[in-house]
Amino acid sequence: MAPKRAGRRRFLTESAALIGLAAGTKSLSAQNPEAPGKDMMPYGERSRFERTARIRLGNKVNMSMHGDPNGYDALSPIGEQIGIITPSAVHFISSHGNPPPDIDPARHRLMIHGLVERPLIYTMEELKRLPSVSRIYYIECLANRPSPGEKKTVDDNHGLISCSEWTGVPVSVLLKEAGVKPGAHWVIGESAEAQRTSRSAPLEKMMLDALVAYGQNGEAIRPQQGYPLRLVIPGFEGKYHVKWLKGIKVVDRPYITYWEHGTFMSNGNTKGQYFMEQGPKSVITFPAGGQKLTGRGYYTIVGFAWTGSGSGTIRRVEVSIDGGRTWNDAQLQQPVLPYALTRFQLPWTWNGGEAVLQSRCTDDAGQVQPTAAEQAKFWAPMGGPHGNMIQPWKVTNDGQVLNAL
Numbered sequence: 001m002a003p004k005r006a007g008r009r010r011f012l013t014e015s016a017a018l019i020g021l022a023a024g025t026k027s028l029s030a031q032n033p034e035a036p037g038k039d040m041m042p043y044g045e046r047s048r049f050e051r052t053a054r055i056r057l058g059n060k061v062n063m064s065m066h067g068d069p070n071g072y073d074a075l076s077p078i079g080e081q082i083g084i085i086t087p088s089a090v091h092f093i094s095s096h097g098n099p100p101p102d103i104d105p106a107r108h109r110l111m112i113h114g115l116v117e118r119p120l121i122y123t124m125e126e127l128k129r130l131p132s133v134s135r136i137y138y139i140e141c142l143a144n145r146p147s148p149g150e151k152k153t154v155d156d157n158h159g160l161i162s163c164s165e166w167t168g169v170p171v172s173v174l175l176k177e178a179g180v181k182p183g184a185h186w187v188i189g190e191s192a193e194a195q196r197t198s199r200s201a202p203l204e205k206m207m208l209d210a211l212v213a214y215g216q217n218g219e220a221i222r223p224q225q226g227y228p229l230r231l232v233i234p235g236f237e238g239k240y241h242v243k244w245l246k247g248i249k250v251v252d253r254p255y256i257t258y259w260e261h262g263t264f265m266s267n268g269n270t271k272g273q274y275f276m277e278q279g280p281k282s283v284i285t286f287p288a289g290g291q292k293l294t295g296r297g298y299y300t301i302v303g304f305a306w307t308g309s310g311s312g313t314i315r316r317v318e319v320s321i322d323g324g325r326t327w328n329d330a331q332l333q334q335p336v337l338p339y340a341l342t343r344f345q346l347p348w349t350w351n352g353g354e355a356v357l358q359s360r361c362t363d364d365a366g367q368v369q370p371t372a373a374e375q376a377k378f379w380a381p382m383g384g385p386h387g388n389m390i391q392p393w394k395v396t397n398d399g400q401v402l403n404a405l
């Protein structure tokens with residue numbers, strides 16, 4: 001009994017001291033240690049010890065990395081993401097030169113028009129009165145691809161992907177309400193920003209699982225992500241997820257809008273086909289490019305896998321620690337959800353020597369993530385629209401992790 005009582009007494013004394021401290025400094029917990037005086041009770045911020053941040057793109061230095069000369073783009077710090085949800089504050093941004101428009105949700109409208117029986121106009125309030133769904137989906141930019149040379153870190157090579165819980169109304173509900181006319185096969189998502197970035201997608205997919213989303217991770221979508229409304233088309237290239245959505249126009253055939261031109265005409269796509277679904281892809285996010293191991297010993301290799309093909313579900317992830325000679329099945333961390341990031345992990349003891357780490361995933365359609373060589377061959381001669389090749393990372397004997405592509 002005696003040691004226990006002593007323990008309890010010490011606990012009481014310490015908590016009394018804490019209470020005294022808190023009283024003395026006037027509700028310590030309510031203050032932001034970074035910005036003294038700012039009241040953190042209504043809307044919180046992270047600890048001042050946390051530094052994870054987006055990486056801005058589009059200036060002269062890194063423009064060539066992602067190719068958009070007007071870029072208002074930013075990479076998500078994927079190498080530091082914990083769990084499958086990307087915090088909204090560090091969701092990647094791909095906005096083609098547009099700062100987010102300043103939209104008052106009270107004045108925003110969504111128009112359903114084109115080949116429909118009854119054109120409809122919804123206010124945000126009306127949309128929110130409809131039954132909603134919440135789904136965890138990734139969005140990945142077409143430009144998210146590893147490359148040798150200039151891109152060194154895991155964020156540089158893979159930061160144009162993020163995963164959120166999106167909440168909104170299925171597009172099918174709105175289209176059924178409007179009544180799609182015979183002869184309609186495609187849908188154009190129309191956006192409200194100055195430089196219109198409309199995209200078209202097949203009606204079938206829109207009816208299947210596309211969302212008009214107003215919620216992201218439990219709150220309103222962030223301005224950079226399309227506030228107050230965006231399209232979410234699970235598994236499709238990022239550019240189809242139209243932000244600042246103001247119209248859904250039902251049409252007879254695909255229209256090549258300005259921003260679709262790239263997919264349609266380049267990338268060896270001589271048949272003029274659309275490639276909207278993204279193939280199986282995975283990447284080790286620790287240990288990964290730009291990071292450093294602090295010493296030999298036990299580590300857990302972690303990473304993400306995802307696919308836009310088939311039913312969008314990852315079935316298997318293998319990890320190689322010897323440059324692809326042998327492969328080990330990694331553990332898939334639950335939940336494993338369609339069109340979401342899937343976490344994988346594998347225990348690893350680093351003996352201090354050189355090692356080449358890489359992951360390869362298989363989706364539930366049986367498609368296996370290709371090596372860079374296989375990828376190049378498939379999309380020859382000009383390289384494919386989807387950069388889903390295997391990413392090798394080289395651990396040097398002083399613990400640096402380098403891009404080994």
Ligand SMILES: Nc1nc2c(c(=O)[nH]1)N[C@H]1C(S)=C(S)[C@@H](COP(=O)(O)O)O[C@H]1N2
Nearest residue numbers: 092093094095141191197225238239241243
């Ligand atoms: N209205 C509008 N929607 C848009 C874009 C845009 O510039 N304007 N960019 C597209 C591209 S290229 C991508 S990859 C995704 C990125 O979404 P995010 O910025 O929320 O990450 O949005 C798409 N939707």
Ligand SMILES: [Mo]
Nearest residue numbers: 094141142238
């Ligand atoms: Mo994009």
